[in-house]
Amino acid sequence: MSDKEDIKNTDAAAYVLKLKETEEELRKTKEELETYTWGLEKTNEAIRHLYKELEIKNIELKKLDHLKSEFVSTVSHELRTPLSIIKEGISLIMDEVTGAVNERQRKYLSISKQNVDRLERIINDLLNISKIEAGKIEIRKRSVLIRPLVEQLVTSFEPKAKERGLYLKTDIPAGDIEICADEDKVMQVLINLVGNALKFTEKGFIEISAREKRSDVEFSVTDTGSGIAKNDIPRVFDKFRQFGRQDGPGEKGTGLGLSISKGIVEMHGGSIWVESEPGRGTRFTFTIPKYCTETFFKEHVKNGLEEALKNETKMSVIYISIVDYEAVRQKLGKERFREVVNRLEGILQKSLRRAGDVAAKDTGELIAVVTSCDKDNVQHVKKRLEVVLYDFLARENLRDAIRLQFGYATYPDEARTDDDLIKRAREK
């Protein structure tokens, strides 16, 4: 063959070789692709399967939650009914509706009545504690001033303390200190602690004090009573714990008070503990986070989001603020300003009833988390709330002093996270 043809042949051969190599690569790539695709399909299948499992678990959880509520309310009814019948039966006889009653009869009727009352307290506490543990207790947190709270406490216990010859004193720092709490529930804790202190103190004093810390307020109830033995201290908050301390006069306790107090304090994000020296006295201390911060609104919205997710509904957040709140606060004075904000919150909640959850900050910002509310509904709700709120302001002659600004956002259409919802509602 000629040289030229030789070269052509070599080129051709190289070319064919290259082609064959490329073909081989392509084939390999195709195989890899097929393997990947197969892998992806398997993953997809697994995801679908997990989804189904999740749905089933969700249904089970909903059922369990429903059972918990039913249990608490059924038990409540089953216990309260015979209790009321017994109570009224004894009352009827004692009140001599069924005829005259002699001293001996009266004595035993009296004992029976006292114990029925004791049973009632136990049942109430038990139901309380089972609601707390089932997560079925609602706490409504808002900015609460501690001074009026403690003053109210002292006023109610002063007579009893006097009766026992005990000195009731307080040590609260001056100024407006606030906690982010459910006022009634915190009061319940304070009443429990002071009540206990009174019961177990023969002489001396009971002191209610508060200390402002960096991010919470520390409350203490100190007494000069018989104290608690070192061994008993770890079990002080257990249910049905009643100690060998001699009971003072008055009602017999249920043994659940401290357990309930612990539950309440922890629901607020605080902690509770005790220090004691037998013969010297006891101090119970608990902490409650200070004023409601940025996260306060977020918590409420988050709860609303969880509900919406659980029930697969939409929800909306309506944000209301007092324009120029600092100037308004200056003008009205702190007390009046706070009172107005509280009233606004109350009116909002009343207006929404069960359909919404309202929270307020003392910067005159209010937020309403409205369940099962979509983009169209929220406009109606907003209009309605506007009317109600301005009505209130007019009645209080504050229509000129206070201007309100309204904004709203809907999940999932306009935002999908708590932060985004708040942000959007604020901006509108």
Place this chain on the structure above:
Amino acid sequence: MAKILIVEDEKDMVQVMMERLDSYGHDVDVAFDALQAMMKLSKYKPDLVLLDISMPAGGGLQVLRNIRMNIRLFALPVIIMTGSQDEKIKEEAKKLGVAAYYIKPLDINVLKEKIAEIVKEKDAPEEA
């Protein structure tokens, strides 16, 4: 003094309540379930209804609804008694309109005063 209809399924509860209300001079009638309650209400109109809305057989709340929707009975004062603290039911009852909402055990003095209040209003001269 007043004609009272008690709607309550617990016979013992009815027994003690009747004894008590009798002693106050009231005329007391009883219905042991929702159906009986509605039958009685179709025959006469009491001055007050004491309604248990936690009856296990149910129907308590429906009695309240029926009363409020009835042209003849809609303004009838109803005092609710319940053994449970269900917020939802409480909300609905209050929305329908109740003279009082008590959780058992009832405070007999509170009930006595409330009944006296209702009787006074009933006997008050009609506003022109």
